[in-house]
Amino acid sequence: MAQTVQFTEYGDLDVLRVVDAPPPAPAADHVQIAVRAAGVNPVDWKIVTGEMREVMPVQLPAGVGSDVAGVVTEVGAGVTEWAVGDEVLGRSTTPAFSEYALAQSADLVRKPHGITWEVAGSLAGAGGTAYAVLKRLGVDTGDTLLVHAAAGGVGTFTVQLAKARGLTVLGTASERNHDYLRSIGAIPVTYGDGLLDRVRAAAPQGVDAVLDASGRGEIPMSIELTGNPAKVLTLVAFDAADTGIQIHVDGAGRDLGAALREIVDLIEQQRLTVGIARAFPLADTAAALHASRDGHVSGKIVVLPSL
Incomplete structure (x- = not known):
C-alpha cells in the first residue's frame, strides 16, 4: 500500500x-x-x-x-x-x-x-501554460507583450520565456513585486487607476499582445492597447469571451514535451529561474x-x- x-x-x-x-x-x-x-x-x-x-x-x-x-x-x-x-x-x-x-x-x-x-x-502546469500562451498569441522577436499578474506562477514563466525569445515584456503587479519583475527582465507597471496611461508611457512603441492572468477587469484596456481582441488572451476572465478575446484553459496540451524541454534548457543556462x-x-x-x-x-x- x-x-x-x-x-x-x-x-x-x-x-x-x-x-x-x-x-x-x-x-x-x-x-x-x-x-x-x-x-x-x-x-x-x-x-x-x-x-x-x-x-x-x-x-x-x-x-x-x-x-x-x-x-x-x-x-x-x-x-x-x-x-x-x-x-x-x-x-x-x-x-x-x-x-x-x-x-x-x-x-x-x-x-x-x-x-x-x-x-x-x-x-509542467505554469510553465506549460506559459509556452502555450505565447504560441497562441503569435508573438515573436521584437514584439512587446503585456502580462497582467506578471509575478504569479504563469506570469513568471511567461515573462522569462518571452524575454528569452527577444520580446520586450511589461508586467503589471503591486509595487512590492516590482524589484522581482525587474530581476526576471520585465518592465514593472503598477495596478490601479491610470494603468492604461502608465502602460502607454512605459511602452511608447505600443503593445502587440496581452496575457491576462489577473482577472481584475483589464480586458477593455487590453483590447484598446492592442487594437485587436484576438491579440488578448485570458486564463481567468471567462465572462469576457463575447469580446472576441482568446480564452485558454488547456495548459500546454500536446506541446508539453516541447515546453518542458525549452524550460529545462533555459534553467540549465541560468536564463530562467x-x-x-x-x-x-x-x-x-x-x-x-x-x-x-x-x-x-x-x-x-x-x-x-x-x-
Whole structure:
C-alpha cells in the first residue's frame, strides 16, 4: 500500500485526507513514478472546493495534483524511452499528491541532476501554460507583450520565456513585486487607476499582445492597447469571451514535451529561474493548497511526498 491524498466530497480544503491505496499500475504507454515533488497550482484547490466541477468534474473519492517529478519505478509494456531508475519530470495522469503516480511516457522529460526536485516538480502546469500562451498569441522577436499578474506562477514563466525569445515584456503587479519583475527582465507597471496611461508611457512603441492572468477587469484596456481582441488572451476572465478575446484553459496540451524541454534548457543556462516559496510534506497537502489560495507567497508551492 502507498499513501495518497483524497477527498470524498467537495468543500473547504479540510476535506482532504491522507489514505492508504495500492500504487497505480501503468498501462502500456504509461510509467509509474515514485513521486519526489508535486507542484501546487490554483486549479488544484479549485477542484477540491468544487469551483471547477462544471468544466473538470471528478468522480469521488478523488485525488488532485498533476505537476510531478520523481523516479521511474515501473514501465508499461509499450514504453521504450524510459527505464526503472530514470529521474523524470512532467505531468501525471493520476493524482500527483501521492507517493506513487502514473504519467504518459510522452508527458515526461529527463530531470537534469542540477535541477532540484522542488523545481522539477513545479514546471509542467505554469510553465506549460506559459509556452502555450505565447504560441497562441503569435508573438515573436521584437514584439512587446503585456502580462497582467506578471509575478504569479504563469506570469513568471511567461515573462522569462518571452524575454528569452527577444520580446520586450511589461508586467503589471503591486509595487512590492516590482524589484522581482525587474530581476526576471520585465518592465514593472503598477495596478490601479491610470494603468492604461502608465502602460502607454512605459511602452511608447505600443503593445502587440496581452496575457491576462489577473482577472481584475483589464480586458477593455487590453483590447484598446492592442487594437485587436484576438491579440488578448485570458486564463481567468471567462465572462469576457463575447469580446472576441482568446480564452485558454488547456495548459500546454500536446506541446508539453516541447515546453518542458525549452524550460529545462533555459534553467540549465541560468536564463530562467523558478523560486520555491514553501515545501510541505504529504500530510500537510491541505495547508499547501491553503497557502496557494491565500496568495501571500512569492514563488511556487510544492508537496514532497518523501519528506
